Amino acid sequence: MTDGQFAPTVHDDIELARKMLIGGEWVGAISGKTFPVYDPADGRVIVEVPAGDAADVDRAVAAARAAFAPGGPWRSMTPQARGKLIWKLADLVEQNAERLSMLDSIDSGKPINEMRFFDVPFSVDVLRYYAGWPTKITGDTIPISYPAASGGRFHAYTLKEPVGVVGAIVPWNLPLLMAIKKLAPALATGCTVVIKPAKQTPISIALLAWRCEGSFTLNIAVIGSNITGLKRTRIRPPTA
Amino acid sequence: MSAPLLHWIDGKAVPSAGGATRAGTNPSTGGPGAEVSLGTAADVDLAVRAAHGAAKGWRHTNSLDRGRVLAAISRRLLADLDELAAMESADTGKPLALSTAEIRGAAEYFEFYAALVNLPVGEVLDIQPNLHVYTLREPLGVVGVITPWNLPLNQAARACAPALAAGNTIVAKPAESTSRTTVALARIGSEEGLPPGVFNVVLGQGSEVGTAIVRHPLVRKVAFTGSVPVGQEIGRIAADRILPLTLELGGKSANIVFADADLEFAASEAVRAFTTNAGQVCSSGTRLLVQREIQERFTAAVVAATRKLRPGHEVGPMITRGQWETVQRYFRIAAEEGAVAEVGGGVPLDSELAAGFYVEPTVYSGVTNDMRIAREEIFGPVVVIIPFETEDEAVALANDSDFGLVGGVFTSDMSRAIRVAESIEAGQVYINSWSTQSVQMPFGGHKHSGYGREKGIEALNHYSHIKSISMRLTGR
Structure with a gap:
């Protein structure tokens, strides 16, 4: 990255992308490798980011799975509390609208007004919408007929349970919005998340993760890199 | 005539405690009709107690077993279709084809709700991890079902099928002039497996039997289809009892025809809308709002189509002498108000029909929306044509009514069709058709047309109430 390429505050935000957020810690790739993110407007390198591989995915998934453990703070949280967190995330995106707009504009090349007037406000709407859902996710009670016990009375019901660790693989065309569209419903239902942003556009997610971390602990493991191994190996749960 | 029709209480035919009966009248000939028992509060009490006694057993019958009985009733209604249709036509005077269609509809209600008994009945809520x-x-328990004479079996089935599917027991009271098919339904129900007391019928007059049902302390819900004044009277009693009601009352429904509509089809639908069942339908299209530029042409088409409908053939008689006189009173009111009868406006001169309660299908022009014939439900084959200039004016005219049951829109502009349909204050709106409804579609009114909904899955919500249960799993 060339000195003086960006204003100092933007420069600081970009610097966040040099690390991934996994299990509440900012870390580089285990291999120590990095790769460059280019500015599509002039071809210059914006920043070098960690080049994660399967080992980093294992680490992130293990962190997300640990955060999903029964009895842990995330699983014990009431739906109301989960909704409030997602609402707070919406506030954070709104408060950081200009910074997030600048970052997605820099690494995706899209005009900043597209971010200001579509991607960011839409992201806020998505978060606020899903913030209302945790208290409304219901199962059914069902009047069953059980032939082997005719005349018996039963209490039969269904539960909608979170699936567990969700992998969110995001493209480069609407970097922030596409990530939030996956993040918000996954959090609303009580899942934990591993995000892999596109290799072309990882910077805004790093800022989002940093702002979350600075305000409260969301159990999100963000892996901000190009995982070259991903195409060949499946994301698998960590070995115990 | 044969022996009088008896009540159906606790799985068997029962005469009135007081022994009174009522001689019926055949509306097509003015001659004698079916003689029915006239019940009193004592008969209602017997029926309600039977229903109350059967409530717990029926409620806790396996849901699929309840559904099987309803499905068997549906099949029996179709197997006995000819007999039931003949009975209905004799009592009401309506053409046999119409009775047949209505009884097929009754069978559909039982078929539809038979398959809904296993619908999820409640939700599991996530409050916090240690609570279930x-x-x-x-x-609800015992449901009173009070039905009118215009579609007797069909309307009884419309209320009873969802009420039974939801696990209630029933005391039904059909109109005294058209009681036979409702008793037949109760008998069929018993023969097909409804336990005694689940479905009871008490015959007699609304003022006596209907009132006793609404007042009975063991009755937990009443579904009433009929007139606004009786609905209001039931509502007053219900207010004292805090009794939930479904009220399906009258209508003065607007059918709006824009100049860009398929006018030939719109005219035929507009005529069907006010002449079906000789106009004795709550959902009749009795105010025809026509865009002024096509008023003359469209009126001519409606008049021509109306002239083809012959009383005694395509159009049956009024149900009773009283209803026949009511329609004729509105003919006089129309004349006094200065309306112009483009066709009809009297009783047919045909001597073969002289003894029956027939009136001519009638189209009035020269009508404004403030006239009585544009505001009051006549309940006969009578339509008023009112011109309008703009879409906004059409909507305003449609909504300038005490009623809000049905609306119709004929136009080739689909954006306008949806705009207007969503602007009409009514429980249902038909676009480029009239009364294209089915058992799946909820039905009911706004304003004086009533409240609550019949038909569809929605009806089950009006025959049940919801209970929340919270159970601690861990901790103290």
């Missing part, structure tokens, strides 16, 4: 919280839909 859920809701249940429970039957």
